[in-house]
Amino acid sequence: MSTISIFDIFKIGIGPSSSHTGGPMAAAFAFSEQIKAYTRQVARVQVTLFGSLAFTGKGHGTDTAIILGLMGYLPATIDPDAVESLLRAVHASKKLALPEVGVIDFDPQSELLFNYETELPRHTNGMRFVASDAAGAALLSEDYYSLGGGFIARGNDPEPSSQSTRAKHEFSNSATLLAAAAAADLSIAELVLRNEQQWRSADEVTRRMDDIWSAMQACIGRGLKTDGVLPGRMAVLRRAAKLRRTLEARVVPMPLDTLDWVNAFAIAVNEENAAGGRVVTSPTNGAAGIIPAVMMYYQRFVPNASQAGIHRFLLTAGAIGILYKVNASISGAEMGCQGEVGVACSMAAAGLVAALGGSNDHVEEAAEIGMEHNLGLTCDPIGGMVQIPCIERNAMGAVKAINAARLAMHGDGTHKVTLDNVIATMRQTGLDMSSSYKETSKGGLAVNVPEC
Numbered sequence: 001m002s003t004i005s006i007f008d009i010f011k012i013g014i015g016p017s018s019s020h021t022g023g024p025m026a027a028a029f030a031f032s033e034q035i036k037a038y039t040r041q042v043a044r045v046q047v048t049l050f051g052s053l054a055f056t057g058k059g060h061g062t063d064t065a066i067i068l069g070l071m072g073y074l075p076a077t078i079d080p081d082a083v084e085s086l087l088r089a090v091h092a093s094k095k096l097a098l099p100e101v102g103v104i105d106f107d108p109q110s111e112l113l114f115n116y117e118t119e120l121p122r123h124t125n126g127m128r129f130v131a132s133d134a135a136g137a138a139l140l141s142e143d144y145y146s147l148g149g150g151f152i153a154r155g156n157d158p159e160p161s162s163q164s165t166r167a168k169h170e171f172s173n174s175a176t177l178l179a180a181a182a183a184a185d186l187s188i189a190e191l192v193l194r195n196e197q198q199w200r201s202a203d204e205v206t207r208r209m210d211d212i213w214s215a216m217q218a219c220i221g222r223g224l225k226t227d228g229v230l231p232g233r234m235a236v237l238r239r240a241a242k243l244r245r246t247l248e249a250r251v252v253p254m255p256l257d258t259l260d261w262v263n264a265f266a267i268a269v270n271e272e273n274a275a276g277g278r279v280v281t282s283p284t285n286g287a288a289g290i291i292p293a294v295m296m297y298y299q300r301f302v303p304n305a306s307q308a309g310i311h312r313f314l315l316t317a318g319a320i321g322i323l324y325k326v327n328a329s330i331s332g333a334e335m336g337c338q339g340e341v342g343v344a345c346s347m348a349a350a351g352l353v354a355a356l357g358g359s360n361d362h363v364e365e366a367a368e369i370g371m372e373h374n375l376g377l378t379c380d381p382i383g384g385m386v387q388i389p390c391i392e393r394n395a396m397g398a399v400k401a402i403n404a405a406r407l408a409m410h411g412d413g414t415h416k417v418t419l420d421n422v423i424a425t426m427r428q429t430g431l432d433m434s435s436s437y438k439e440t441s442k443g444g445l446a447v448n449v450p451e452c
């Protein structure tokens with residue numbers, strides 16, 4: 001864990017899913033890099049999706065993400081507005097341009113397979129890529145896994161890390177994080193900042209945090225302006241823009257207007273995500289609205305909010321995200337929605353306390369409360385789309401995070417349940433949870449609500 005950065009947790013990408021869109025696109029890109037060694041030999045590429053990727057891959061855009069990744073695109077750099085025409089061309093021509101390899105025949109109907117019967121051994125989000133020559137002989141076959149939040153791994157390889165050295169202040173759980181901060185007389189945000197500055201210059205850390213916050217604000221802004229219907233059979237109406245207009249038209253302010261604004265911010269992000277727009281994994285795409293909504297709440301409604309407070313928010317929320325990533329999982333396919341919306345709520349509660357100048361103990365307690373009341377939350381997206389319950393659930397998660405921060409800051413920091421206790425509980429609950437409730441759309445709302 002000592003090499004995970006907050007910039008591994010917060011990544012700029014595209015919707016609708018970090019595990020089912022971003023991760024598969026990155027995996028397909030990695031495979032496309034590998035087959036460059038077989039230039040002019042590759043005649044066919046076939047990809048099989050397993051487990052949760054098979055069950056909800058169509059609704060989450062996994063098939064399209066694989067095509068784009070094979071073409072050499074990555075979630076962070078692809079232009080969301082170009083996606084539709086790129087895909088239309090592949091489907092119309094039944095040809096795929098592989099970087100440095102050449103153009104091959106590729107019919108998505110026959111080359112993208114969904115295996116509903118078996119799972120690959122490491123994780124339910126498994127993918128098998130096979131490149132063959134013109135005679136049908138396999139040139140290269142590799143398995144990849146999408147581990148949640150856009151993280152990927154190949155076969156049994158360790159998860160790749162973007163940092164090659166260990167952190168300056170190491171921590172493996174909440175207890176050691178608090179102890180390391182106390183020993184160095186640092187806030188959690190200051191400790192994480194020193195770790196980040198070990199890996200990149202102070203200017204780069206600041207620039208990247210500002211880029212993340214800018215991308216989040218742009219996403220909220222687009223969502224608050226865009227009306228219409230989201231993609232998919234359910235024809236879900238966007239509502240963030242309408243809510244914004246209602247709030248802006250208020251002549252007499254209402255006591256809970258702030259709550260309505262937080263709802264609008266979160267829904268705006270998740271509507272953009274559902275539409276395949278540019279979002280920041282926070283820590284996942286499905287839960288991408290909670291942290292930006294709470295940060296926007298801080299910036300817009302807290303007196304004397306500052307950019308320094310925004311930085312403290314991101315550094316602290318990132319540290320909490322790392323704890324979940326290392327000690328449990330941020331994959332809805334492994335943990336249910338508690339691992340996505342629950343984790344985002346916990347991170348946002350901690351980040352808000354830090355932005356408000358709370359102590360490390362208050363940060364830890366807020367993060368604990370943020371998860372404690374999301375334990376057991378299932379993942380049951382209707383139609384396999386990241387829309388219902390996901391969009392509204394982010395609004396609920398954001399409101400809950402603000403309340404968790406308030407509850408923690410009204411106390412003196414003493415509490416019975418620790419963050420480590422609740423992370424362990426989330427992990428055990430996720431392991432015990434039936435697979436029907438873990439991003440397969442085989443249970444819950446997904447089977448009890450008609451799609452149209």
Ligand code: SF4
Pocket residue numbers: 286287332336337338340341378379380381386387389390393439
């Ligand atoms: S229900 Fe939760 S975990 Fe499942 S796709 Fe929606 S946001 Fe992600």
